[in-house]
Amino acid sequence: MKVLPEKTIERLSEYRRTLLNCLDEEKTHIYSHELAEIHNITAVQVRRDIMFIGYTSPQRKGYDIRELIKVISKIIDAREAINVAVIGFGHLGKAITAYFVGKRPNLNLVATFDIDPKRTGTSTAGVTCYSIDRLREIITEKEIKIGILTVPPHAAQEMAKALIRAGVKGILNFTSVSISAPDGVYLESYDMITSIEKVAYFVKHKK
Amino acid sequence: MKVLPEKTIERLSEYRRTLLNCLDEEKTHIYSHELAEIHNITAVQVRRDIMFIGYTSPQRKGYDIRELIKVISKIIDAREAINVAVIGFGHLGKAITAYFVGKRPNLNLVATFDIDPKRTGTSTAGVTCYSIDRLREIITEKEIKIGILTVPPHAAQEMAKALIRAGVKGILNFTSVSISAPDGVYLESYDMITSIEKVAYFVKHKK
DNA sequence: TAGATTGTTAATCGATTAACAATC
DNA sequence: TAGATTGTTAATCGATTAACAATC
Numbered sequence: 001m002k003v004l005p006e007k008t009i010e011r012l013s014e015y016r017r018t019l020l021n022c023l024d025e026e027k028t029h030i031y032s033h034e035l036a037e038i039h040n041i042t043a044v045q046v047r048r049d050i051m052f053i054g055y056t057s058p059q060r061k062g063y064d065i066r067e068l069i070k071v072i073s074k075i076i077d078a079r080e081a082i083n084v085a086v087i088g089f090g091h092l093g094k095a096i097t098a099y100f101v102g103k104r105p106n107l108n109l110v111a112t113f114d115i116d117p118k119r120t121g122t123s124t125a126g127v128t129c130y131s132i133d134r135l136r137e138i139i140t141e142k143e144i145k146i147g148i149l150t151v152p153p154h155a156a157q158e159m160a161k162a163l164i165r166a167g168v169k170g171i172l173n174f175t176s177v178s179i180s181a182p183d184g185v186y187l188e189s190y191d192m193i194t195s196i197e198k199v200a201y202f203v204k205h206k207k
Numbered sequence: 208m209k210v211l212p213e214k215t216i217e218r219l220s221e222y223r224r225t226l227l228n229c230l231d232e233e234k235t236h237i238y239s240h241e242l243a244e245i246h247n248i249t250a251v252q253v254r255r256d257i258m259f260i261g262y263t264s265p266q267r268k269g270y271d272i273r274e275l276i277k278v279i280s281k282i283i284d285a286r287e288a289i290n291v292a293v294i295g296f297g298h299l300g301k302a303i304t305a306y307f308v309g310k311r312p313n314l315n316l317v318a319t320f321d322i323d324p325k326r327t328g329t330s331t332a333g334v335t336c337y338s339i340d341r342l343r344e345i346i347t348e349k350e351i352k353i354g355i356l357t358v359p360p361h362a363a364q365e366m367a368k369a370l371i372r373a374g375v376k377g378i379l380n381f382t383s384v385s386i387s388a389p390d391g392v393y394l395e396s397y398d399m400i401t402s403i404e405k406v407a408y409f410v411k412h413k414k
Numbered sequence: 415t416a417g418a419t420t421g422t423t424a425a426t427c428g429a430t431t432a433a434c435a436a437t438c
Numbered sequence: 439t440a441g442a443t444t445g446t447t448a449a450t451c452g453a454t455t456a457a458c459a460a461t462c
Contacts, residue, residue: 003412006405006409009404009405009408009409010401010405013398013400013401013404013405014385014398014401017383017384017385017398017400017401018384018385021384037387038385038387039385040385040387040394076404076407076408078407078408078411079411082407082410082411084403090302091298091299091301091302091305092298092299092302092306094298095297095298095299095302096399098298099299099383099399099400100399100400100403103400104400104403104404106407107403107404107407145410146403146406146407146410148403169410170406170407170409170410171406172402172403172406176224176306177224177225177228178221178224178225178245178246178247180244180245180247184413186406186409186410186413187247188402188405188406190397190402191220191221191224192303192306192307193220193224193306193307193310193311194217194220194221194224195379195395195397196291196307196311196314196353196355196379197216197220197283197311197314198213198216198217198220198395199353199377199378199379199393199395200283200285200289200313200314200353200377201216201282201283201285202210202213202216202377202393203289203352203353203376203377203393204285204286204289205210206391206393
């Protein structure tokens with residue numbers, strides 16, 4: 001299958017979460033306009049995304065929730081498990097760990113790292129916190145392919161380099177500095193301050 | 208001045224952070240291509256963004272860093288202070304608080320809220336954690352205009368409603384559920400799981 | 415000056431939406 | 439059937455990039 005647009009991937013991930021919630025509520029079908037309303041987008045958008053992944057509802061009675069989850073999962077989830085590590089085990093690292101462990105079958109958080117000896121050696125939700133000194137060793141050994149960076153700004157670029165050297169192929173950068181990565185390494189950055197500033201701007205300049 | 212595109216606002220916020228870092232390094236000028244490289248975008252992009260805000264460098268020796276910071280700040284920062292609250296004082300709420308307090312002169316984090324009596328009454332970085340029961344009272348009293356949601360999923364929509372009822376005009380939603388807000392309230396959502404899934408997808412389907 | 419850089423228009427690209435035929 | 443919904447093409451919108459004149 002063709003590589004899908006970034007935005008579509010994002011939305012598919014979000015649809016799935018919503019669909020899983022719907023299942024809990026014993027719903028079996030959902031209309032495109034319902035999904036759209038929940039996500040504050042148009043129904044056409046939803047239908048187009050679903051068209052992209054090649055699913056068509058046999059009836060015009062909305063999409064079969066279970067089926068749609070399956071199809072989305074087939075697209076989004078990796079065939080084989082991907083191992084993930086969190087670098088920096090402060091509040092943010094802990095929040096991500098708690099939030100993420102066990103949520104997605106094929107994305108396994110298998111290690112966290114920190115420089116502070118008070119944190120290393122501890123275990124949260126079954127994940128051990130290793131010393132940053134052992135980064136290369138553990139990343140290689142556990143074949144970790146994705147690193148989530150939550151270290152202080154001054155350490156960000158250096159840690160990114162270390163991760164890449166150790167074989168990581170994707171980095172999610174939550175530090176407040178911009179980092180760079182070579183071709184072949186997928187880099188995604190998110191900064192909270194930017195989001196807050198953006199909200200503040202549009203609160204004042206209403207959209 | 209006209210309302211700028213969302214993407215431009217985001218980038219301006221990021222440029223400023225980079226520029227502030229540059230100041231620390233005693234740099235006085237920066238070329239568009241330097242800024243571009245740091246942010247993994249093109250120099251044209253940078254120049255266009257800067258064109259948008261109407262700044263022009265008098266010399267062709269790069270942008271004056273101090274000046275550019277001033278101009279960006281004039282666009283992004285609110286004239287008067289805006290008060291902000293964090294709802295949900297778990298790891299994520301704490302991370303945001305620690306990260307954010309005192310960073311931007313006109314964005315003041317003035318309260319955090321939690322339901323857990325163990326957390327309420329405590330104070331972090333000078334910010335008091337109030338009981339969620341007092342949400343309306345405090346939001347009104349302190350004229351809080353932006354709420355950052357880091358509560359558990361099941362409480363998200365309800366909290367959003369309570370915030371809006373109390374007069375909040377912008378919400379930054381970090382919960383894993385999609386919430387809705389009426390016109391006049393600017394809503395921005397970010398979900399970490401989606402980002403991780405996206406990175407995993409593109410690690411496998413290399414862009 | 416020649417070379418480098420900026421500012422800006424026009425062209426391109428990608429993503430969203432409008433329109434509508436097909437289907438239940 | 440009539441009404442509602444979906445799937446899909448074409449049109450639109452917005453954001454990025456190419457091209458290049460202007461400037462130092």
